[in-house]
Amino acid sequence: MKAGLSIRTKMLGVTALLLGALVAVAALVLVEVIGPSFQTLERQMARTTVETIRNTVKRDVEALNVLVKDWAYWDDTYEYVVGRQDGFASANLIEETLAGAGLNLLLIEDIEGQVIWGKTYDLEAEEFLDLADFAQGADLLVSLTELTLSSENGLRGLVATSAGPMMIAAHSILTSAETGPPRGVLMMGRLLNDAVLADVGETLDLGIQAQPATASDMLREIGGETGSGDGKILIQEAGADSLRASIALKDVFDQPLVVLSTSIERTVTAIGRTAQATGLGITGVAGLILILVFLFSQQILVLGPLRRLTSRVEQIGLQAELDTPLPETRQDEFGILAQSFNRMLERVARLTNFDAVTGLPNRRLFHDRANQVLGIARRAGGKAAVLFIDLDDFKAINDTRGHSVGDALLRVIGEELSDLMRETDTVARFGGDEFVIVIHPVDVRSRINELSERIQLRFQQPFRVSGTTLFTNASIGVAVFPDDAEAVETLISLADAAMYQAKGDGGRQIAFIDTDAYVADGHLRSLELSFREALSADQLHLVFQSQVNLRSQEVVGHEALVRWRHPEQGVLAAGRFIHLAESAANFARFDAWVLRAACSALASGQTHGGAKLKHISVNICARHVQSPALVELVKDTLQETGVKPAQLTLEITETVMVTRPEAAIEVLSALRGIGVRVAIDDFGTGYASLAALHRFPIDELKIDRSFVAGLPDDRAALAIAQATLTLARTFGLDVVAEGVETAQQRDTLIEAGCTIGQGFLWGQLS
Helix, strand or coil: CCCCCCHHHHHHHEEEEEEEEHHHHHHHHHHHHHHHHHHHHHHHHHHHHHHHHHHHHHHHHHHHHHHHHHCCCCHHHHHHHHHHHHHHHHHHHHHHHHHHHHHEEEEEEEECCEEEEEEEEEEECCECCCCCHCCCCCCHHHHHHHHCCCCCCCEEEEECCCCEEEEEEECCCCCCCCCCCCEEEEEEECCCCHHHHHHHHHHHHCCCCEEEHCCCHHHCCCCCCCCCCCCCEEEEEEEEEEEEEEEEECCCCCCCCEEEEEEEEEEHHHHHHHHHHHHHHHHHHHHHHHHHHHHHHHHHHHHHHHHHHHHHHHHHHHCCCCCCCCCCCCCCHHHHHHHHHHHHHHHHHHHHHHHCCCCCCHHHHHHHHHHHHHHHHHHEEEEEEEEEEECHHHHHHHHCHHHHHHHHHHHHHHHHHHCCCCCCCCCEEEEEEEEEEEEEECCHHHHHHHHHHHHHHCCCCEEEEEEEECCCCCCEEEEEEECCCCCCCHHHHHHHHHHHHHCCCCCCEEEEHHHHHHCCCHHHHHHHHHHHHHCCCCEEEEEEEEEEEEECEEEEEEEEEEEEEECEHHHHEEHHHHHHHHHCCHHHHHHHHHHHHHHHHHCCCCECCCCECHHHHHHHCHHCCCHHHHHHHHHHHHHHHHCCCHEEEEEECCHHHHHHHHHEEEEHHHHHHHHCCEEEEEEECCCHHHHHHHHCCCCCCEECHHHHHCCCHHHHHHHHHHHHHHHHHHHCCCEECCCCCCHHHHHHHHHHHEEEEECHHCCCCC
């Protein structure tokens, strides 16, 4: 399986994204929220500054107004207007009075509007001036007098004069008791000139400029923004480092008179920019520190233990160290994972050697134990025996009672057979309804007869299964070491042949293999000769079984299975003659015939069950897989038939992995190199180790039908299927489940993660 990004790399990527996102959000907040806030604050401060200028001017006007009221409500002033005393004028209406009060105007009128005394004064030149705006009958003076007399509180504010804007205050002349009748108007004024503005600016630490409202563009640019009081305020950028704040002041006639402006350094914005940069830097550093702390803690708490756990699991997978558990010292999720993995190892180790339905040793473990028994017998000069037991009526029970009852019966029979054996004997289940026993020591044939009769006697009694009484019988074949053969596989084959002899004689009995008679009557030799003739006499033919996508029910391929139209025995399944096909004399011709027949059927567009053949799987003999000639055979066949390499899968057995594996790897690698797929058939029933599975160039595992048969009720069978699927995913292999016969088996396989299946659920062979 191609390795992807490690968790460490993914976490680094995620944390980098998080840090980037944190900095981006911080920058967005600082720029879009904090930055404008500083600008708003700066403009508000500028507004406050010009409002302070305006208020300072107003305070000066109010101070002038207080002075005017003191004079206007002074009895001496009242009497002066009434009697025109020269002493009042000579004592008070003099240059020192104007200079001392900082006045540019002092004017007294009687009630008729006649100017009794009026002077304008230049404070800088220290001399009286003639100012036409306040001459007798001047429009400005007349208007000011009318406003003063019409108001109980007098007049105060700004007026426009030819000398510039002037702060002015005027009151009716009354007695000190503020009683009348009014005798006239007293008016004082102070020019709002550069000197006055300089004094105001010095007080406020500002530079203030004045401009007539008629000459200023402010009123057009201000866009209707209105400040408090009678002034309008405009804040403008005067450059990158300063603002210009302006305020318009109205005269006593409610008309714009003068615009006062000041320049303000943008210190707040500068502080804001510094704060933004500092905040962004602090956010980045703090985020980086937090992420480093997070990564360090993850390394200590998660990534480090995960790496060690992954390395250990990978080592177990590559070296098939099923007896080496993971350490379970941790008390967290890793400890739980290690415990679960160790339990899985125990389960896999058991499933590798034991039958999923009965819990008895399977074919692999039986071979190991039988070889040990034969070795002991050989060294001791003793004998051993192999008994092959087949149930006579099991198919009928399965068909009528269901697979769950059939599996339960197999378990009961397995327990009963084990109870009849000694500790040195081994009872195994090979699949279906076949049980095989190896017994040792065996002194005389009577011991075998006695044991076989005890087995038959037990089968004459009913079996209680799930509250149901069931009857079944058994045919038993026996082969003896070393009388009949010395190899385990040969003894099993001979015992199997003896069992068929017992069945042929009516079943429910025991048959010893008589190899002399067996050969003498020509059965083995005749069948082998007949098979050689079948290769050239057109007696072989192919049938096909659909391979189906379990979810969509779409046919995705077919397996080609060989049948022999024997002239005397009828149509024989491959199991009856495959040992002949795999012999040294026949395997090459047999594979060549099957391969060409299957590819020709595919190329011709042949159909099966209404589905056109588009991908074909062909079984190859184990001997052939070790021969480089197989590669040339496949290449020639594909070229002759026009079939694409990707349309062909070659199925091999696990035996290939243990006999000359290096030669097989070389051949299979060459086949995959041209695009042909390779599958392990009947996976789980042979000798393959995880290490061999890792080394061999294969694409697909086929779950043996004996494991599928126990689904969905048999937990052991389900565990085997799940373990096979997990193993396949680990090595990046596809999985095909064989022997799917029921919808429940199909649904269970789907839930376990299997995608492809084949079996009688989708029709018979044809």
